[in-house]
Amino acid sequence: MARDQDAFKLENPWPLIGWVSAAGLVVISVLLGFVVLGRYQQNDPTLDIWGAICRSLGITADSGPAAETKPPLRTPTQIAWTSSTLEQIAAGNAQHGAFIALNCSACHGQSGVSSSSLIPTLAGMDAAVIFKQLDDYRSGKRPWGVMGAIAKALSAQDSADVAAYFAAQAGGLPALSGNRVPESGRSLWERDPAKRLVFAGDPQRGIPPCSACHGPGGFKIGVPALQGQHAAYLERQLAAFAQGIRQNDIYEQMRAAAKQLTPDEMHALAAFYGTGASTGPAEGLPSR
Ligand code: HEC
Numbered sequence: 001m002a003r004d005q006d007a008f009k010l011e012n013p014w015p016l017i018g019w020v021s022a023a024g025l026v027v028i029s030v031l032l033g034f035v036v037l038g039r040y041q042q043n044d045p046t047l048d049i050w051g052a053i054c055r056s057l058g059i060t061a062d063s064g065p066a067a068e069t070k071p072p073l074r075t076p077t078q079i080a081w082t083s084s085t086l087e088q089i090a091a092g093n094a095q096h097g098a099f100i101a102l103n104c105s106a107c108h109g110q111s112g113v114s115s116s117s118l119i120p121t122l123a124g125m126d127a128a129v130i131f132k133q134l135d136d137y138r139s140g141k142r143p144w145g146v147m148g149a150i151a152k153a154l155s156a157q158d159s160a161d162v163a164a165y166f167a168a169q170a171g172g173l174p175a176l177s178g179n180r181v182p183e184s185g186r187s188l189w190e191r192d193p194a195k196r197l198v199f200a201g202d203p204q205r206g207i208p209p210c211s212a213c214h215g216p217g218g219f220k221i222g223v224p225a226l227q228g229q230h231a232a233y234l235e236r237q238l239a240a241f242a243q244g245i246r247q248n249d250i251y252e253q254m255r256a257a258a259k260q261l262t263p264d265e266m267h268a269l270a271a272f273y274g275t276g277a278s279t280g281p282a283e284g285l286p287s288r
């Protein structure tokens with residue numbers, strides 16, 4: 001019996017050959033799959049053996065920073081509503097501001113009530129808004145040739161002073177009443193599309209109600225009052241936000257909303273808030 005088995009083993013080497021070649025195949029494929037092929041990368045240099053094994057197993061062995069260059073961070077403005085900024089604005093000296101304002105009246109009108117439809121009225125504008133916009137023109141965050149040059153000639157203290165002066169002028173934008181709550185009955189079922197956007201927004205397009213930030217009746221810090229402003233100026237700003245020409249709004253609050261508006265809606269919204277709206281079709285962006 002034992003002899004028979006020995007003879008069988010000697011005479012039939014195939015099981016052994018089978019096992020050895022199966023093991024050989026496994027070893028070769030492991031080497032190929034985990035070491036050899038894993039080393040080669042399409043665009044980058046060949047990996048070392050340990051790196052190749054890790055990569056093949058799906059573990060990353062590269063602990064260094066990614067070589068890919070990241071685009072530089074773009075901040076919309078240099079202004080943040082910190083208490084020190086607010087204190088600086090509150091410390092503005094309106095008397096000194098009146099002197100500085102002599103340089104503004106040629107365009108922004110006597111005491112800040114502008115007679116040109118594309119130049120904003122500054123009288124009654126919140127001092128924080130004036131201060132921020134002047135800083136944005138100065139730093140180039142809101143590019144507009146002439147205002148950039150004028151703002152560069154002002155120091156931060158001058159800006160606070162002139163902001164205090166214009167904020168205190170009457171006859172322009174309405175005074176802050178602090179009440180931003182939409183009036184009752186003005187809802188998503190409102191017929192007039194401009195009023196609907198102002199008081200209810202358009203949730204389907206992600207447009208918040210303008211009144212939540214702009215009023216009428218009050219506004220958040222850093223948000224310009226729109227009531228009483230020139231309609232043509234407002235419409236142009238909406239188009240500039242939508243086209244990304246104006247990018248100085250913190251958290252893209254305005255760019256996000258304006259991108260969703262049609263030109264007709266921009267026209268209607270500017271007419272709702274502003275004064276002196278033309279009844280003609282929506283204008284494009286005039287060249288600067
Ligand atoms: C040559 C004309 C001109 C002069 C002078 C001028 N401005 Fe302006 N200003 C403009 C125009 C035009 C705009 C709107 C620009 C735009 O579309 O961005 C503007 C915009 C502004 C804004 C932004 C208002 C807003 O609603 O966002 C502020 C603030 C401002 N000016 C302050 C001043 C102050 C302060 C002075 C004087 C130191 C001054 N400007 C002098 C033409 C002028």
Ligand code: HEC
Nearest residue numbers: 208209210213222223224234237238248249253254257269
């Ligand atoms: C989440 C708050 C918020 C909402 C909602 C909002 N805005 Fe604004 N809006 C701002 C802020 C903040 C600014 C000033 C941006 C900056 O710092 O330059 C601004 C600026 C503007 C300006 C430029 C005014 C000027 O004097 O230069 C216009 C026009 C305007 N918004 C219209 C609208 C309209 C129309 C809606 C509704 C569809 C709307 N906004 C909804 C926050 C808001």
